[in-house]
Amino acid sequence: QKLKKTTLQRYIFSLNNDNFCLFLFQPWCCQFIFEFMSLNYPLMMNLRVVRRLLQSNICRHYSTNPPRDILSLHERGVFQSVFPEVYTSDLVRQLSQSISIYCGFDPTADSLHIGNLLAIVGLLHCQRGGHQPLCVVGGATALIGDPSGKTTDRQPMSPFDIENNTVALTNQLNHIFANHEEYIWKHQHKKLKPVKVINNAEWYKNENVLDFLSRVGRSFRMSDMLSRESVKSRLRSDEGMNFTEFTYQMFQSYDWLQLYQRYNCLVQIGGNDQLGNMVSGYELIQKCLGKRVFGLTVPLVTSTSGDKLGKTAGNAVWLDYNKTYPFDLYQYFVNLKDTDVENYLKLFTFLSDEEIREVMRAHKNNEHQRIPHRKLADQVTLLVHGESGLKEAKRWTEALFDKSGSSLSTLSAKEMKSLFSNVPCTKMIPEAGITLLEACMRCQCFSREVDANRIITDGGVYVNHGRVSNPDTVLLPGTHILANNITLLRIGKKNHYIIEWLFPS
Ligand SMILES: Nc1ncnc2c1ncn2[C@@H]1O[C@H](COP(=O)(O)OP(=O)(O)OP(=O)(O)O)[C@@H](O)[C@H]1O
Numbered sequence: 001q002k003l004k005k006t007t008l009q010r011y012i013f014s015l016n017n018d019n020f021c022l023f024l025f026q027p028w029c030c031q032f033i034f035e036f037m038s039l040n041y042p043l044m045m046n047l048r049v050v051r052r053l054l055q056s057n058i059c060r061h062y063s064t065n066p067p068r069d070i071l072s073l074h075e076r077g078v079f080q081s082v083f084p085e086v087y088t089s090d091l092v093r094q095l096s097q098s099i100s101i102y103c104g105f106d107p108t109a110d111s112l113h114i115g116n117l118l119a120i121v122g123l124l125h126c127q128r129g130g131h132q133p134l135c136v137v138g139g140a141t142a143l144i145g146d147p148s149g150k151t152t153d154r155q156p157m158s159p160f161d162i163e164n165n166t167v168a169l170t171n172q173l174n175h176i177f178a179n180h181e182e183y184i185w186k187h188q189h190k191k192l193k194p195v196k197v198i199n200n201a202e203w204y205k206n207e208n209v210l211d212f213l214s215r216v217g218r219s220f221r222m223s224d225m226l227s228r229e230s231v232k233s234r235l236r237s238d239e240g241m242n243f244t245e246f247t248y249q250m251f252q253s254y255d256w257l258q259l260y261q262r263y264n265c266l267v268q269i270g271g272n273d274q275l276g277n278m279v280s281g282y283e284l285i286q287k288c289l290g291k292r293v294f295g296l297t298v299p300l301v302t303s304t305s306g307d308k309l310g311k312t313a314g315n316a317v318w319l320d321y322n323k324t325y326p327f328d329l330y331q332y333f334v335n336l337k338d339t340d341v342e343n344y345l346k347l348f349t350f351l352s353d354e355e356i357r358e359v360m361r362a363h364k365n366n367e368h369q370r371i372p373h374r375k376l377a378d379q380v381t382l383l384v385h386g387e388s389g390l391k392e393a394k395r396w397t398e399a400l401f402d403k404s405g406s407s408l409s410t411l412s413a414k415e416m417k418s419l420f421s422n423v424p425c426t427k428m429i430p431e432a433g434i435t436l437l438e439a440c441m442r443c444q445c446f447s448r449e450v451d452a453n454r455i456i457t458d459g460g461v462y463v464n465h466g467r468v469s470n471p472d473t474v475l476l477p478g479t480h481i482l483a484n485n486i487t488l489l490r491i492g493k494k495n496h497y498i499i500e501w502l503f504p505s
């Protein structure tokens with residue numbers, strides 16, 4: 001009744017078992033309905049109809065016609081809190097149009113890690129919802145050092161390192177957004193708003209310190225700054241806090257002010273540890289422009305021991321190819337505890353709730369196949385390293401676990417050495433008639449020949465995953481020496497050795 005009749009198409013659907021009629025509206029009307037739904041208005045549908053609608057064509061149509069209600073991702077656990085919470089309905093209203101949303105990353109290392117990835121996924125959800133994603137790489141703020149979550153002063157970084165790290169992070173962020181668009185979003189015809197990666201040094205490089213303090217510093221009250229948890233906890237500690245880090249919140253706040261003025265950026269996303277900095281930014285923008293902005297936090301990803309996954313804790317799983325190979329990233333997720341996998345699927349992938357329920361059901365019937373774990377590993381590896389990275393991760397996985405050993409020869413010698421990067425590698429000139437026993441002794445798999453003889457005979461030695469129990473077996477190209485000129489020896493369950501055969505070229 002609230003909609004103009006002229007906007008209705010001529011179809012009327014009556015749904016089974018419900019005393020409701022559902023009209024197929026023009027796309028903009030669908031948007032209208034969804035806005036109502038996100039505001040929790042009952043509108044003219046009961047929940048069963050809404051649920052059906054969500055699975056129907058209308059919803060599919062709507063999902064390609066953003067803006068979408070990204071706050072519903074709270075139920076999935078992607079967003080943990082909204083600041084200021086009392087104005088959530090204002091935020092809902094703002095999100096019904098396309099707005100700019102940002103997240104910042106300080107280049108304090110030459111790579112992002114999977115803790116950061118959750119904030120990036122949050123931003124990608126916003127992009128999918130039709131909003132403009134902005135990534136700030138903190139070329140300036142890395143010089144100051146964010147005290148949030150740190151118990152001691154940060155080591156100052158050289159401008160040279162920050163510059164290099166800024167380039168690396170910028171490339172990584174662009175790649176992840178490109179991978180998402182190409183490999184994950186691909187089927188949904190709508191073009192996404194391209195991400196903008198901005199270095200915050202841009203607005204500080206010509207700034208004069210006296211001018212900055214006189215213009216911006218006055219808007220910060222000492223009592224507010226001292227009330228931030230990042231400051232309070234440090235002031236309580238023996239170590240205390242240096243003045244430079246104390247001012248960090250001022251710089252992050254000023255970034256937001258700049259982004260507000262340049263891009264009308266109304267929302268900042270960050271890990272839960274960023275809430276204090278977001279509150280400072282909110283207050284600065286209120287004071288300077290009289291406008292209301294919003295902070296959205298993602299939960300902190302922790303290790304099994306409960307520490308925040310990241311650089312500081314030294315337990316980072318990196319997104320850079322050379323720091324954590326796609327294979328290792330893939331394996332990290334494949335080996336996740338059963339109790340974590342459903343939650344991680346919700347946090348790190350864009351699979352629908354129904355798809356997640358489906359893989360979890362499949363897992364119940366067939367636990368050792370690790371179906372949800374592999375689905376999760378696939379999706380994250382695809383996002384971070386694209387299709388080629390995922391293919392490589394799967395090839396390496398097969399090479400490692402395929403008992404026939406044939407997959408090992410699909411790897412190049414370089415890949416083989418990377419896969420077994422902590423494994424001793426011995427280079428050998430091939431000699432006609434060299435036996436398994438001799439090869440084992442040259443690789444120093446055993447210190448005494450009698451032990452080697454006994455363990456091989458007892459079946460404890462494997463060549464390219466296959467058991468060989470005769471010490472006098474002659475190692476032959478094609479059979480024991482792979483096409484990549486490598487032989488993989490395994491003693492017992494875990495001890496690997498690589499032989500790289502140096503054939504004359
Ligand atoms: N484990 C994590 N879980 C969720 N978000 C995280 C995690 N680690 C970092 N983030 C978020 O990623 C964004 C960028 O963080 P940043 O680049 O400073 O990484 P960091 O690992 O927190 O660094 P550091 O360990 O040096 O403090 C922030 O919003 C931060 O809250």
Ligand SMILES: N[C@@H](Cc1ccc(O)cc1)C(=O)O
Pocket residue numbers: 103104105106136137138141146200251252253255256274277
């Ligand atoms: N302070 C954030 C990074 C950041 C940098 C600049 C910003 O404007 C926003 C966020 C962190 O250390 O995690």
